[in-house]
Amino acid sequence: MNRISKFFLPIKAVHVPSANTSAKKSGSELTSKSQKLLINLGLIEQSSNGCFFLLPFAQRSVDKVIKVINEEFADIGAGKISIPCLTQSSLWKKTGRFDENVGELYHVRNRHDKQFIMSPTHEESITHLLSSIPPLSHKQLPLLLYQISSKFRDELKPRFGLIRSNEFLMADLYSFDKSPEAAEETYNHVRTTIKHIFKRLGMFVTEVKGDAGMMGGDCSHELHVLADIGDDSIQHCSTCDYAANKSLGDAHTCNQCKSSNLKEHKGIEVAHSFLLGEKYSKPLTASFRNADNKLVPFVMGSYGIGVSRIISAATEALSTDDGLRWPLPLAPFSVCIIPPKEDKNKTDPISAVEKVYEAVNKIEDLRGDVILDDRTNQTIGKRLLDGKKLGFPVIIVFGKSASEDIPKYELHDVNKDECHYLELPDLLKYLNEKYSSELTPKSVFVHQFV
């Protein structure tokens, strides 16, 4: 049985919901709603400017993201690997990316004075891998490989907690194809898969033409969560529905239909796909054998999903000023049960609580995902307030009617701000329906650009 008292959840400011003062560290600014809530409620903690501990509740959400990514990438035949963080600087010199980005790269020298960088992305590394092994045959393509690992960027201004941090968790997939046409097909296939991943995570994302930036290549697409604190500006044309990152050009007319019906939105980038062509495979001589048995450079694609950033972006978009709100599939726990305050004159009500806990925990989508707020020295009201702040999507309260002959429980549907009084069979039916509909890919949270 999961008990809240057994979890490391160093809640700091739960009694001062609007305080901007707590958890403020020298050198950092608590400039976003999600950062303030995640720190004050004990889900993350700053270790140095731009670097964060993920504490158990945040780690649970991250592990939920990772599970969905692993399942979806396995479905498209992508192989999971690990790429070292330390990358030889010489590889980045060959592709011309070393000088361009000195400011954002962390440099390391080993004891033999050999230069490395702590990679923010791994195009060079993985291309080097493909050039190190005996050449593949064109029959083995497309090849898709990915990893989920920490990446590093020496940000000029780290901010918004996990959104713009110096060390972050990213899933990065790389594709290798035999022709530009095949590469484009793979590119579209992976993009569709990534959109499906966000559907399964219950997140509203918006796809726009991207700014390839330092990555280079032929074409890129970004996925954004729209939010006021977003670092990116997106231009959307309400005439033809075309949308692009504003940094692609600052025209006052639509790139596609030339109308001037442009509207600007702020977005947090959560994924970015790049069609790279031969930008990396040529200088690093990564080739395959084509049908004529000739060595030809791979045509590559690259795809990043900001795993830790998702936690901040998803909560930023949904939370209230007073409390975290999660897309259902991302909440650290799906259901929290609040038993009565302890009363030494009464018989122990724990068996009734255990019965409800076990019944809810038996629902397939909720197994292992139910937690008991066993701090029974505190009032129900205080714990309900905490539970709403933490953003458990459903809170079941053992109020007065729970001790009646036919017990009724308070079910708080937190995202909907609804409360229902239900007997156990109806409560289970409610949960079954809620979770089986909202945890499917057809989740109500999903949309295209609006």
Added chain:
Amino acid sequence: MNRISKFFLPIKAVHVPSANTSAKKSGSELTSKSQKLLINLGLIEQSSNGCFFLLPFAQRSVDKVIKVINEEFADIGAGKISIPCLTQSSLWKKTGRFDENVGELYHVRNRHDKQFIMSPTHEESITHLLSSIPPLSHKQLPLLLYQISSKFRDELKPRFGLIRSNEFLMADLYSFDKSPEAAEETYNHVRTTIKHIFKRLGMFVTEVKGDAGMMGGDCSHELHVLADIGDDSIQHCSTCDYAANKSLGDAHTCNQCKSSNLKEHKGIEVAHSFLLGEKYSKPLTASFRNADNKLVPFVMGSYGIGVSRIISAATEALSTDDGLRWPLPLAPFSVCIIPPKEDKNKTDPISAVEKVYEAVNKIEDLRGDVILDDRTNQTIGKRLLDGKKLGFPVIIVFGKSASEDIPKYELHDVNKDECHYLELPDLLKYLNEKYSSELTPKSVFVHQFV
């Protein structure tokens, strides 16, 4: 259906089993059996001296290790977190570890010239975390937190592949207690859990008194896999069964019973537990509130498991010169099925193969863990040789008797070097018995010091 042709497995030297020449890189030495086999068979690949890519087969084994660690650590109430790799050097200066180990630390400066290290272990970081939050109450102790992440050590002589590498995956758990007695109880509890983890991984490990080295503290215990290439020397007393790392002292008599019946073994360290006392909590002022409401430093413990090293150590101990051998719970795939060579004059035998695949894949312990060697342009003999080299614990071959009226299949029990001709029901019975007995913690692979 898992198909070998769909996996990135860049096999290099499968036709030259004894060659020491292939896969040799400048600056690296292929000095161990496991390193040679893991590289030549396409499970790992060097990225720079001492840094390795884990390719999909090795990654599967690593993910199996991680799953067992997560389950066992959850059982003892340890919370899973993430700790940044970048640690402020100032913390290591406070604990006195900064100057001592300059050689092995990777140093990084950010754009503001602030000093960091890429942590090889996280005692300072996690103690800093506990000093940053509002003090815990003694009632909340013991607190156990762990992570599984990449660690960094600038080795003077990286070698043996994943065994002594510069970047490696480690599980590190930290315990916080209210008294030395409570800390020792936690220490023994976690040590028992870690031994249980190795039992579940099917690995022979040996516990000896450890050399605390740079870690300091009151007491330490190491777990070793005995192997000729081991960096550590272990002295074992055959009179009283006491065993310790030789570096603890080079006496010619047993520390415990004073007999001179000492024997020396070579060992690869795969886990190390430390009872740390207040070595970190005092200088970093990490305190809790005791029963008298006074702030008192935590009494700490630290526990490391070498996750990526386990892959090399386990295969080093069991493999032959010609092929990898895995403990059953660690093999990338548990069962490989080899269908007949393609023959355009015959009807497609794939339906029979699918039937066997599905039946085997339905066995609970084998779900998702069966792979088809679908390279049917190659002979059965060639693929059986490859399968034995890769060390699938069981290989099922569709030989001549598979096309008889009552088909019989060849079941190769590779670790036992046995071959059985079995009809499908007997084959399933054999697998059921083998896996349900060998995947339990009572695995035959487990022993104490001998």
